[in-house]
Amino acid sequence: MTGEGSMIVPCSNCGAKNRIPIERFGAAAKCGKCATDLDTDIRYTLRCTGCGAKNRVPANKLNAGAKCGKCSEPLATAELSAPQPMMISDMNFDEKVMKSPLPVLLFAWAPS
Secondary structure (H helix, E strand, O other): OOOOOEEEEEOOOOOOEEEEEHHHOOOOOEOOOOOOEOOOOOEEEEEOOOOOOEEEEEHHHHHHOOEOOOOOOEOOHHHHHOOOOOOOOOOOHHHHHHOOOOOOOOOOOOOO
């Protein structure tokens, strides 16, 4: 279980789970068991709108023009700063939901 201001990062060398404070993400951190450097970069997993492949993009490279590793199409990183929540209709459902590079939580209701 993680604390409110920390995340668990597994060591790639020994598999030990290390609790890292959120404010230390992006800074150098070492495993408490084997002293191996931990990967504390924050990454976003974005789905390519062209081929559907999942791509891990480091947070510090979101504005650098990330491309899909499979088809080399530019990734829609602007979706990360889209206003939340947004109105979805029949006209924009395919564009905003089906082709979204991010997971979508959709709340649908019908007027009675």
